[in-house]
Amino acid sequence: MNTEKAVNKQPKYINPYLGGVLLGLLILATVFVTGRGLGASGAIKSAVVTTSNTVAPSATKANDYMGKFVSDDHSPMYTWLVFESLGVLLGGLLSGLIFGRVGKFRTDHGPKITSKKRWILAIIGGALFGLGSQFGRGCTSGAALSGTATFALGGVIVMFGIFGTGYIIAYFFRKLWI
Known part of the structure; x- marks a missing residue:
């Protein structure tokens, strides 16, 4: 068997150490340029508010939470978080x-x-994750990565909480994978 051919058919990924360094530099640049770190849950919120405003504008404006994101001169979709999320999606597809x-x-x-x-x-896990990101006032990239990168104690606590919970939950679901 030609092992070189078999190896070359495997998908190529970036070196994880290089990827980590590049992610760290991206977070640093984002904090420097925008004054805040990365995050994606705000883009989902923008999409939900925009959809709600399209379907039921009066109910959306009357809602205490969503009403503050609706205005006649500015769309909730016109925020850098939406463009960041679209860039992540398109960048992943391009890669x-x-x-x-x-x-x-x-x-x-x-x-x-x-x-x-x-x-x-996966759908149940994603829904729970999305709900948790709203209770936690941000997603893992915003709370854990950006929080830890700025040496915020909350970011470190969130990082340990995310990975600790992941290891505990994985124990109960591991038999589905092995």
């Missing part, structure tokens, strides 16, 4: 296309779980 990671659509799963169950668990 996948360039390095051959985009192909046939498939759902990765372990031998003891079906694709359908994997999707259900």
Whole structure:
């Protein structure tokens, strides 16, 4: 068997150490340019407010939370967080296309779980994560990465909380993957 050919067919990823350094530099640049760190949950909030305002404008304006984001001269979608999230989405797609990671659509799963169950668990997990980001006033990239990068105690606590909870929860779900 030609091992060189087999290795070359595997998808290519950036070196994780280089990726970490680049992410750190990106956070530093973002804090320097915008005065705040990275985050994506604000973009989801903007999309929800815009959708609500399109469907029921009077109810959205009357809502205590969403009403403060609605104005006649400024769209909630016109914020740098929306453009950041679109850039992440398009950058990931471009990277996948360039390095051959985009192909046939498939759902990765372990031998003891079906694709359908994997999707259900992923949707439930994503919904809980999104709900938690609103209770926590930010997503992991905003709270953990940017908070830790600015030496905020809250960022360090969030980072330990995220990874600690992840390890605890993974213990109960590991048999689905191995």
